Amino acid sequence: MDNDVSAGSTTTSTLGQLALGLTLLAFGLGHTEVIDGVTAADSVSLATYVGGIALFVAGLFAFRDRDAFTGTAFSALGALWFTWGVTSDAQVSANAAGLFLLLFALVALSLTVAASGASTLARGTYGLLFVALLLLAIGQFGDSSGLAKVAGWFAAAGGLLAWYGATAALANWPTALPGRAAGRGVTATG
Numbered sequence: 001m002d003n004d005v006s007a008g009s010t011t012t013s014t015l016g017q018l019a020l021g022l023t024l025l026a027f028g029l030g031h032t033e034v035i036d037g038v039t040a041a042d043s044v045s046l047a048t049y050v051g052g053i054a055l056f057v058a059g060l061f062a063f064r065d066r067d068a069f070t071g072t073a074f075s076a077l078g079a080l081w082f083t084w085g086v087t088s089d090a091q092v093s094a095n096a097a098g099l100f101l102l103l104f105a106l107v108a109l110s111l112t113v114a115a116s117g118a119s120t121l122a123r124g125t126y127g128l129l130f131v132a133l134l135l136l137a138i139g140q141f142g143d144s145s146g147l148a149k150v151a152g153w154f155a156a157a158g159g160l161l162a163w164y165g166a167t168a169a170l171a172n173w174p175t176a177l178p179g180r181a182a183g184r185g186v187t188a189t190g
Contacts, residue, residue, distance in 0.1 A: 031152025
């Protein structure tokens with residue numbers, strides 16, 4: 001393949017956001033237990049292959065396209081999902097599971113802070129992922145299933161943002177939030 005020809009970071013980003021969105025939705029909805037009989041354990045295969053392998057490969061393609069932020073984000077999150085998926089049946093202490101979640105919450109926090117050049121949807125996705133992982137970690141440390149359900153809602157919301165961002169890119173839907181024109185604030189009257 002000619003090194004001057006690139007698949008393009010937009011394509012890579014769209015694929016990665018779609019993989020992240022689907023994985024977060026399944027993982028989050030499983031933790032909320034809002035669908036009868038569906039738990040987070042039911043998302044293990046999706047997390048391993050779509051969230052883990054596909055997202056990691058999308059990260060490698062982003063690095064090839066010289067997109068360091070997207071490459072780092074997708075590779076790190078691919079590692080998260082793959083590790084979570086393949087170790088889901090392992091017997092570990094609640095504190096070890098909490099530490100794993102806390103460490104990846106820090107990765108999500110780094111991505112949120114570093115996403116200043118990314119879209120609002122991407123920043124929102126990483127921010128919601130951070131909150132979800134933090135709440136899950138605290139829930140593991142404190143043995144709180146109620147906190148895990150709240151975390152599931154944050155993860156599902158992050159998944160919806162990522163899914164919408166990917167779908168919007170494919171369908172040419174709007175992704176910018178409406179806002180005020182610069183300099184048109186409220187003025188004081190006296």
